[in-house]
Amino acid sequence: MTVAPEPTTISVGGDYDVVIGSGVLDRVAGLLGPDVERVLVVHPPTLPGLTGRVTAALEEHGYAVHVAEVPDAEAAKTATVAADLWSQLGRAGFTRSDAVVGVGGGTVTDLAGFVAASWLRGVRVVQVPTTLLGMVDAAVGGKTGINTAEGKNLVGAFHPPAGVLCDVEVLDSLPEADLVAGLGEVVKCGFIADPVILDLVESAVSEDPAKARTATSPHLRELIERAVRVKAGVVAADLRESSLREILNYGHTFGHAIEQVEGYSWRHGEAVAVGMVYVAELARLTGHLSGPEGDALVARHRSVLESLGLPTGYVPGRWDELLTAMRRDKKSRGSTLRFVVLDGLARPTRLVGPDEALLQAAYGLVSRRGA
Ligand SMILES: NC(=O)c1ccc[n+]([C@@H]2O[C@H](COP(=O)([O-])OP(=O)(O)OC[C@H]3O[C@@H](n4cnc5c(N)ncnc54)[C@H](O)[C@@H]3O)[C@@H](O)[C@H]2O)c1
Ligand SMILES: O=C(O)C(=O)C[C@@H](O)[C@H](O)[C@H](O)COP(=O)(O)O
Numbered sequence: 001m002t003v004a005p006e007p008t009t010i011s012v013g014g015d016y017d018v019v020i021g022s023g024v025l026d027r028v029a030g031l032l033g034p035d036v037e038r039v040l041v042v043h044p045p046t047l048p049g050l051t052g053r054v055t056a057a058l059e060e061h062g063y064a065v066h067v068a069e070v071p072d073a074e075a076a077k078t079a080t081v082a083a084d085l086w087s088q089l090g091r092a093g094f095t096r097s098d099a100v101v102g103v104g105g106g107t108v109t110d111l112a113g114f115v116a117a118s119w120l121r122g123v124r125v126v127q128v129p130t131t132l133l134g135m136v137d138a139a140v141g142g143k144t145g146i147n148t149a150e151g152k153n154l155v156g157a158f159h160p161p162a163g164v165l166c167d168v169e170v171l172d173s174l175p176e177a178d179l180v181a182g183l184g185e186v187v188k189c190g191f192i193a194d195p196v197i198l199d200l201v202e203s204a205v206s207e208d209p210a211k212a213r214t215a216t217s218p219h220l221r222e223l224i225e226r227a228v229r230v231k232a233g234v235v236a237a238d239l240r241e242s243s244l245r246e247i248l249n250y251g252h253t254f255g256h257a258i259e260q261v262e263g264y265s266w267r268h269g270e271a272v273a274v275g276m277v278y279v280a281e282l283a284r285l286t287g288h289l290s291g292p293e294g295d296a297l298v299a300r301h302r303s304v305l306e307s308l309g310l311p312t313g314y315v316p317g318r319w320d321e322l323l324t325a326m327r328r329d330k331k332s333r334g335s336t337l338r339f340v341v342l343d344g345l346a347r348p349t350r351l352v353g354p355d356e357a358l359l360q361a362a363y364g365l366v367s368r369r370g371a
């Protein structure tokens with residue numbers, strides 16, 4: 001019989017904890033604090049069982065629980081959905097000492113966090129991510145937001161959670177494609193900060209490619225913890241993205257552009273995977289990566305992502321739309337585009353205002369018919 005390892009607690013700058021383990025979902029009440037009376041539990045339509053467990057755990061502790069189901073996936077991250085939640089909070093009389101709990105993937109934690117940030121200018125939020133991507137990235141760090149017709153995450157706030165509960169058991173029901181998309185952000189942490197992540201992924205894939213893509217992979221718990229440590233360290237040092245935090249945006253300028261151009265039919269982690277190959281090629285074209293080592297690092301982007309089943313190419317012929325979307329990236333300053341690129345493995349830096357011809361050439365290097 002294998003015994004599940006004890007939960008791991010990772011502190012984010014001493015401000016709040018991320019708890020990772022089996023069965024930790026039921027600890028939700030302990031994170032709310034003594035003053036809270038009312039709790040709004042925000043969840044997608046796909047998780048009635050998990051939401052019921054969270055709700056029961058809260059009711060057992062005497063909280064007045066209000067449950068709000070929101071549309072699935074990216075359709076949750078709209079002003080209309082946020083406004084509906086504000087109405088629910090208003091009708092139920094939520095005060096500044098009440099709280100929001102987000103139960104779901106990154107789309108739900110982004111929305112729940114934003115609603116908590118904006119209600120009465122900020123109430124407590126506890127995040128219970130139920131996807132790999134939510135656990136390793138979206139629920140940690142206090143970046144909250146919704147989309148507008150013009151682009152991804154264009155409205156939002158920095159609002160750290162009071163705590164994050166990553167119950168790894170819930171990943172058993174996650175569709176494989178969503179698990180793989182979450183591995184895209186894990187791999188990102190490998191390239192920008194912790195290369196052991198890449199070694200672990202590569203060794204898992206060489207042992208058994210199918211196993212590396214499953215929730216029960218023996219490496220998954222370690223990968224989750226390593227990615228959370230990367231994110232926690234970065235956001236503790238630079239919550240408001242004045243500089244260092246931008247490294248977490250590796251691959252996102254092009255990735256977000258794909259998501260928008262594709263009407264959010266691509267998973268975020270898939271689009272970021274292509275975005276990372278795009279910036280790796282851009283780094284080579286601009287001399288940030290050079291020589292055999294640079295070539296090997298670009299090739300490693302493709303090999304590790306493809307070994308997991310993530311996409312590394314995008315269709316040709318969409319340059320104008322992609323460029324328009326990239327201009328709305330939050331790292332842009334005026335008409336100057338800025339990218340996170342690598343000077344080497346785990347050596348992120350900024351590329352400011354590259355020549356448009358090079359941007360388009362990098363697109364040429366990732367574009368493939370049928371991608
Ligand atoms: N705030 C941040 O720092 C940050 C970081 C990374 C990504 N994000 C955002 O996160 C979003 C992507 O998150 P995601 O990949 O989790 O997508 P998602 O929230 O759309 O979830 C993916 C799918 O999995 C389903 N699901 C969730 N948990 C499940 C479970 N345990 N079992 C079965 N099905 C389950 C959902 O209903 C959905 O259909 C994007 O909007 C992205 O912009 C935010
Ligand atoms: O936490 C961050 O900072 C990140 O950039 C993490 C990203 O993985 C995430 O997708 C984030 O939502 C992107 O933020 P944005 O500022 O580019 O909208």
Ligand SMILES: [Zn+2]
Pocket residue numbers: 137185252268272
């Ligand atoms: Zn992301």
